[in-house]
Amino acid sequence: MSDSNAVIQTSMLSRTFGSLTAVRDLNLVVPSGAIFGVLGPNGAGKSTTIKMLTTLLPPTAGRAAVAGYDIARQAADVRRHIGYVPQLLSADGALTGRENLELSASLYRVPRTERRRRIDDALAFMDLTNSANQVVRTYSGGMIRRLELAQAMLHEPTVLFLDEPTIGLDPLARRAVWDRLLQLKANGRMTVLLTTHDMEEAEALCDAVAIMHQGTIARSGRPADLRAALGVDATLEDVFADAVGGAIEEGGSYRDVGRVRQTARRLG
Numbered sequence: 001m002s003d004s005n006a007v008i009q010t011s012m013l014s015r016t017f018g019s020l021t022a023v024r025d026l027n028l029v030v031p032s033g034a035i036f037g038v039l040g041p042n043g044a045g046k047s048t049t050i051k052m053l054t055t056l057l058p059p060t061a062g063r064a065a066v067a068g069y070d071i072a073r074q075a076a077d078v079r080r081h082i083g084y085v086p087q088l089l090s091a092d093g094a095l096t097g098r099e100n101l102e103l104s105a106s107l108y109r110v111p112r113t114e115r116r117r118r119i120d121d122a123l124a125f126m127d128l129t130n131s132a133n134q135v136v137r138t139y140s141g142g143m144i145r146r147l148e149l150a151q152a153m154l155h156e157p158t159v160l161f162l163d164e165p166t167i168g169l170d171p172l173a174r175r176a177v178w179d180r181l182l183q184l185k186a187n188g189r190m191t192v193l194l195t196t197h198d199m200e201e202a203e204a205l206c207d208a209v210a211i212m213h214q215g216t217i218a219r220s221g222r223p224a225d226l227r228a229a230l231g232v233d234a235t236l237e238d239v240f241a242d243a244v245g246g247a248i249e250e251g252g253s254y255r256d257v258g259r260v261r262q263t264a265r266r267l268g
Contacts, residue, residue, distance in 0.1 A: 083152030142173025
């Protein structure tokens with residue numbers, strides 16, 4: 001754990017649930033300023049990994065550092081330096097967009113003297129200024145996701161974690177979220193780690209990806225390099241299939257399917 005340019009670094013990180021090993025001996029390095037994608041079929045360990053890195057779940061073995069802080073020994077410091085947008089809806093539909101951001105600013109302890117400016121900047125960056133005073137339950141799915149990104153960015157985190165950030169969105173809304181993430185990267189404002197099943201999303205956004213299978217990293221690198229290593233006409237989807245042994249993803253467990261459908265329905 002000594003890469004000076006690494007904002008996220010893990011060493012033999014593992015998590016078990018009884019006899020089930022969800023993540024096994026994970027070694028991961030994410031450099032500063034990158035958009036890094038974690039891909040994999042349902043049950044591969046993606047969500048468990050992101051929960052450990054955001055201190056929501058303690059590791060069973062191994063170590064990890066985020067923004068220079070150990071996730072087990074310095075969890076509070078890690079939380080101060082990260083933003084997190086989960087799969088499930090995190091904005092309050094009964095509040096306006098601005099009220100959601102004011103609540104987030106308070107929870108993140110953004111200094112009172114800076115709150116108005118940061119909220120206005122976040123609304124403008126996410127193209128939500130004109131709808132800031134509307135109740136969030138009237139927002140489209142894409143607007144809700146952009147609001148959740150704004151909430152997670154208010155305290156100017158070093159690392160932004162996104163778990164399936166465009167799940168349930170239509171193509172136009174998905175592109176709008178992509179545009180904001182690419183702007184963040186261009187501005188050099190933060191490092192982004194995202195999980196996704198969408199190969200097009202990974203190609204469009206990610207500087208590098210790690211493909212997880214059965215709790216371990218089966219393949220990692222720049223999307224173009226991974227495609228080139230497989231063959232002239234290979235797609236990232238081909239790389240994915242090759243990395244997981246060509247296994248057909250059946251869509252996960254009953255709980256997985258229910259969660260995805262619930263998120264899609266709530267996002268419109």
